[in-house]
Amino acid sequence: MDNRPIGVFDSGIGGLTGVDALAKSLPNESILYVGDTARVPYGNKSKARIQEYSDEIVQWLVNENCKMIVVACNTASSLALTHLNSKFDLPIIGVINPGVYAAIQATKTLSIGVLGTRGTINSAAYGKKIKLENSRISVISQACPLFVPLAEEGWISGDVPKAVAENYLAIFKESNVDTVILGCTHYPLLKTVINEVIGGDVSLVDSSEATASIVQSVLKQKELSAEGSVGEVHCFVTDSPDSFSSLADRFVTIKIQSISHVDIS
Ligand code: DGL
Secondary structure, three states, rough: OOOOOEEEEOOOOHHHHHHHHHHHHOOOOOOEEEEEOOOOOOOOHHHHHHHHHHHHHHHHHHOOOOOOEEEHHHHHHHHHHHHHHHHOOOOOOOHHHHHHHHHHOOOOOOOEEEEOHHHHHHHHHHHHHHHHHHHOOEEEEEEEEOOHHHOOOOOOOOOOHHHHHHHHHHHHOOOOOEEEEEOOOHHHHHHHHHHHHOOOOOOEEHHHHHHHHHHHHHHHHHOOOOOOOOOOOEEEEOOOHHHHHHHHHHHHOOOOOEEOOOOOO
């Protein structure tokens, strides 16, 4: 038993979708969340820069006595997870592998689509892991950079997101893809419009949901699960907490106990 918090981080607010999934499936666990709102977006930055930012955040979470780290950001998971695991001793889980396992379970046509930021798609992290698990699966990837600002602005339905989705998702039209990984923290908010454009018979895999169940089994396996406690969620942001507070409700249904500013770099 271990009642220390789980540390979760993202480039900004989007990782709250991961916090929501974690808090719902692990109600005894407390979460310290860092949103690097001063340096968002990560999606278009270099690998070296993402590793540097991720390092600083994980060090801060370790200093705050976290027992485990979840990298909720797909871009940081793609570009910095191996580096983080080589540097820190505690368990550090990203969202790529859980998303891949869930997608492989879902596909019948052995054809998987991956959506993500430019950084995630250019790294080919999802595609490489899928091929490693099953080389017969074909992968079609598409960067969707405009989905992030649309989700942040709350433009999650109507003509504009639909037109953007039609443009990005046209790549899947003539394909056999029956499963698409939403490989970015913000894309679950656009699930309805993505579904509408891509067709209801295509399964959409939410990496954050898939990650929650892997976190649960790692906690159990390493005997780190919290017991007899009611989990709390405390958020720390590197820019002003005001805009984070006003947007947070779009990303979570759970209660957030506090939102504070923190200087990390
Ligand atoms: N959190 C990022 C991700 O999941 C999206 C936002 C950004 O570009 O920083 O890849």
